[in-house]
Amino acid sequence: MIATQIRKSVRRVVAGSVAALLLTLLAFHFHFNLASATSIHLFLVVLIALRWGFLEAGIVSILSTACLDFFFTDPLFAFTISDSHDFVSLLTFEAAALLVSRLSNQATLHAQASELHQQRLQRLYELSQHVLVLDRMGIVEQQLVDLIRFNLQVEGVALWTARDLRLCRSGVCGVTDDAIHTAFETGSDIDDPGTRTSLRIVRSGTRPIGVLVCCGHTLDVASMNAATSLAAVAIERARSFSTEANAEAARQSEQLRSTILDGLAHAFKSPLTTIMVSSSGLLAMNTLSGVEKRLVGMIDRHASQLSDLTNHLLLTASLDRADLKLSREIVDLDQLIESSVEGCSVELRSHAIERLGTRERSSVYADRKLLQMAIVQILDNAAKYGAPGSSLLIGVTQQETQVAITIHNQGSFIPPEEREKVFQRFYRCTGSSGAVSGTGIGLSVVRRIAEAHHGSVSVESDRASGTTFAITLPHDARRTETCR
Incomplete structure (x- = not known):
């Protein structure tokens, strides 16, 4: 690469030198004066500087100075200068030639840099297109x-x-x-x-x-x-x-799963109703022996559980619809909590219920049925996962614009990495799926009910003190809806 560049520069210097000699001979033949000859050589040097660069122009300018000295300055045909003005003229010529060649070289380098920059921009532009x-x-x-x-x-x-x-x-x-x-x-x-x-x-x-x-x-x-x-x-x-894509796949999977569960729940509803009516009728007739009565009672209890689960699935499917309509009314939270506790008295029979905080009356504008369903679900979870015989603590905390319903149980712990996952459909905490029966649906329903009321549900858990779920709702959901 370097040898090629050297050979190219040598050829350019030889060509420039030949041109300088020819111009000198022509100027001498036609009796040009020093000024005219200098102008011709200056033009040649500038042309070489523009075309080839600083090195070639510099060498040719030195040769041109020698030619002008030999043919056009006294004494002629000798490399001496007797007049100081001629000496100054030649130096000026040489400086001008070198300056022009230097500026030309800088312009050439700048043009090359601009071209290289343009090429880089073009490559980056093409890369950005391909990235898309x-x-x-x-x-x-x-x-x-x-x-x-x-x-x-x-x-x-x-x-x-x-x-x-x-x-x-x-x-x-x-x-x-x-x-x-x-x-x-x-x-x-x-x-x-x-x-x-x-x-x-x-x-x-x-x-x-x-x-x-x-x-x-x-x-x-x-x-x-x-x-x-x-x-x-x-x-x-x-x-x-x-x-x-994953979110869309999960949404479609969830929608398909909800559709299947909804269909199964409707399919189970009629046979379960028939079983419950038959078992209840047999028990009401009071004609069965001891063993038969216990077996029919077992059938009746489990059929009731399946019926409750079916109703839960049907209600869950209705909550998944985007056009969920709430039947709002002024709900007294103390009355709602009391009725919720009475509604799941069987599940809470081994747990005492304690109220926390003041007994100041609190109310919200909400769907009574859905809100009671959320409280019952959390109470049921607290009873199932709490330590046997421990108390469940229920509190109502009022703030300026919202109210929080908290339910605390002792003996259960939810790891930090699972506290958000427990509100996902069908998710159950590690180690609880085999120990406690459940479907993993309940807390997802609680979140959907809270969000439908423009509220939220959260959980805090500690190994020593236990787990607390909180349902936070605005005091006046009508005002919230107007702002949205």
């Missing part, structure tokens, strides 16, 4: 490194993502996995001009999400940073699409 059409079904990171290597014309690219701990490579890149992990841990960008290698921390906002490595590249810092930003956008875009 990545195949979401494939591995996005692998597609991304292939695109960066192809569009930015680098020898090798590596991309490591912190979320999936995945490292994708394309081309030849000698950076080791340990070096990439170290760069991520230190959070520092690295540039090695010797190997033309750059490591950049990929960030989503201010949060680091990976490391991008480019090996054997000619990119400037701005282009490298732009490529890193495009990589971050592509990764986050792929993740958002994946999250959206």
Whole structure:
């Protein structure tokens, strides 16, 4: 490469020197004066500087000075200058020639830099276009490194993502996995001009999400940073699409599951009603023996449980509909809690009920039936998961714009990582699925009822003190609806 450049420069100098000699001979033949000859040579030097650069123009300008001295200054045909004015003129000519060639060289370099910058912008623009059409079904990171290597014309690219701990490579890149992990841990960008290698921390906002490595590249810092930003956008875009697809799949799965349960609940309703009526009639006739009576009583109890579960499923399906209509009225919370406790007296028979706080009357504008269903569900859970014989604490806390109903039981614990999951449909805490019977539906129904009233439900749990569920509702849901 260097030898080729030297040969090219030598050819240019020889061509320029020949041109300078020919112009000198022509000017001498036609008896040009020094000023005219100087102008011609100056034009030649400027032309060479514009066309070839500073080195060639400098050498030719020295030769031109010698020719002008030999042919046009006294004494002629000798390399001496007797007049100081001629000496100044020649020096001025040489300085002008060198200055013009220098400026021309700078202009050429600037034009080359501008062209290179334009090429880099074009490559980045093409990369951004290709990033928008990545195949979401494939591995996005692998597609991304292939695109960066192809569009930015680098020898090798590596991309490591912190979320999936995945490292994708394309081309030849000698950076080791340990070096990439170290760069991520230190959070520092690295540039090695010797190997033309750059490591950049990929960030989503201010949060680091990976490391991008480019090996054997000619990119400037701005282009490298732009490529890193495009990589971050592509990764986050792929993740958002994946999250959206998973959410849609979960929604469709949940909708299908709810539809099936609704159908099964309706299918079970009629046979269960027949069984309950028959068993109740047999018991009412009082004609059965002791063993027969116990068996029929067992049938009646379990049929009642299945009927309650069926009603629960039907109500759950109705709560899932987007057009859920609430029958609102002013509900006295003390009366509602008392009726809820009476409604599940069988489940609470081994637990004492204690009221917390003041007995100040509190009320909300809500659907009495749905709100009682939510309280009964939490009471039932508290009784099932609480320590045998322990007390259940029920409290009502009033705030300026909302009221909270809290139910606390002792002896149960929900790990922090599961406190949000317990409100998901069919989810049951680790270790509880075999110990306590249940469907995992109840708390999801409680959340749906609270949200329908523009409220919320939350849980706090501690191994020593137990677990507390809180249903928070606005005092006046009508005002909330107007603001929405």
